[in-house]
Amino acid sequence: MRHFLLATTALVAFAGAAQAAEAPIQVTLGGNVDFRAALFHESEKVMAEGETGRRGSDFLSAFELTLAAEGKATNGVTYGAFVLLDNEQSLIGTDEHGVAMDQAYVWVSSAYGKIILGDEHGASDLFVMAPTVGEGQIDGTYTNFTDAQTLAEFQPTYLNAAENSSKVTYYTPKVGTATQKVQAGVSFAPEEAQGTVASLYDGTTGYKNQIEGTLQYTGTFNPVSVAVSPMIAIGEGKGTKTISNYSRDYTAWGLGAQALYAGFTFGGSYVDAGHKGTAPGQELNQDVWTIGLGYEFDKVSLAANYMDGEGYYNGLAGADSDYVDSFDAVGLGATYTWFPGLTTAADAVFFDQARKDATADNEGHVLMLSQKMSF
Secondary structure (H helix, E strand, O other), rough: OHHHHHHHHHHHHHHOOOOOOOOOEEEEEEEEEEEEEEEEOOOOOOOOOOOOOOOOOEEEEEEEEEEEEEEEEOOOOOOEEEEHHHHHHHOOOOOOOEEEEEEEEEEEEOOOOOEEEEEEEEEEEEOOOOOOOOHHHHOOOOHOOOOOOOOOOOOOOOOOOOOOOEEEEEEEEOOOOOOEEEEEEEEEEEOOOOOOOOOOOOOOOOOOEEEEEEEEEEEEEEEEEEEEEEEEEEEOOOOOOOOOOOOOOOEEEEEEEEEEEEEEEEEEEEEOOOOOOOOOOOOOOOEEEEEEEEEOOEEEEEEEEEEEEEEEEOHHHHHHHEEEEEEEEEEEEEEEEOOOOEEEEEEEEEEEEOOOOOOOOEEEEEEEEEEEEEE
């Protein structure tokens, strides 16, 4: 009840400040098309019936289509809506020609802060980590060319699986001096899934009543600028907690930081995922950390980053343990912007995964070249 009271109170505050719009609502259509060519390899493989071998190269086309609307009231209050459609593999499943709703939300912003209602990332957007460019290296699209049955999809925040669930998010205004500011964000999601269908009953697995909170500090100490972002996330597991239910209640926390100087960005992060996605008896550590360096000059962006993680991935195939003792990934990336909106990116990720009690590691790489047009 307190979660809904918070959201209602925030909405009343914004509604009381709103007045009639001075100008027509502005609608913007945008998006991007991204062609990717990749060479890839994993030393571990699982083939289904009818499959005769593992490929080492392929092409992939990705796109995003965005629709944004924005209005402004006479007293400066702004409001709007945003819709993102794409063909992200994790959303469309086996439908090779599918299109899915990735994000859809409405928002209101004023001197009191900003409130967002709908399917979107949430307060974790304030979290900073190792810098990346282009296709994202360790936090990117390389997993489109790996097998989720054999390679755990570690992410720098460890929480990305439910990042677009339907939620209410509130961001405070940035407060502080001209050179040092602090902003906080908090999100509440009653259900782990996106809200295209109402959840009438609790299931036997998954999460509900998830809360994210992130604080971001930014400071400028000429010639260096810094950003620091602590975060915390909690979730309530559904169903009876048995050895086959990987939905234990969890509390996760993390800390990220970046420093910028003369075009260079140095940063890193650490997240402890607690019992996220585990069953009773699975008590080993679950965490991930990153570190990296980026550089931008003229039309070129470069980045090198590293990620190390450990934790339970209960969907991995084979008789080996579901616990990943060690996941190491090294990412190298470069982009060149030919003209406004037209960018070529080179991405390389080298990984090594060791599972508890496994006889051999899963080693491999994804080497990707992409051409992207944003509009």
